[in-house]
Amino acid sequence: MSHGPHYTQTEIKMKKVSQLLSSKSSELFLTSPDSLVLEALAIMAAKNVGALLVVEKEKLVGIISERDYARKVILKGKSSKETRVKEIMTTSLICVNQNNSVEECLTLMTLNHIRHLPVMDNSILVGMLSIGDLVKETISQQKALIQQLESYIHG
16 A cells, blocks of 8 residues: 555545635635625626625625626616615625535535635634635545545555
8 A cells, every 4th residue: 555645535524624725815805785786796707706705894794696696686677887785795694614624615505505605713704615616625635535545456
């Protein structure tokens, strides 16, 4: 059996949010509740992201996503030039902390039909994970496990 730098199955399953955050950009994309939806969409387009965290007085108060826009502006015939973020943002937030595992995050997203998870440290916003971040990490973990198993079989 190979004794290289392979993950054990336990290490793969136990990867934490803190490890994911340390390997991605720490830049958070924010907007305010009083911003126009059009302004929020422009930030999403410029940053190539599907959601923005809504912050007021340094406190997380919501999230606005492309889905919110499609369902609460376009389908209701509202104007993104006249509608404020606070009128369509999601306020019942599901958040995780840095000790949650990748598996726990994926489960939360699946059960709640969401694509973005704010990461909090007590009441301080420290990051955001997207479904893409978690899928990428899951694929990486699976590749590591496959390599470990191949080394074991051939070793």
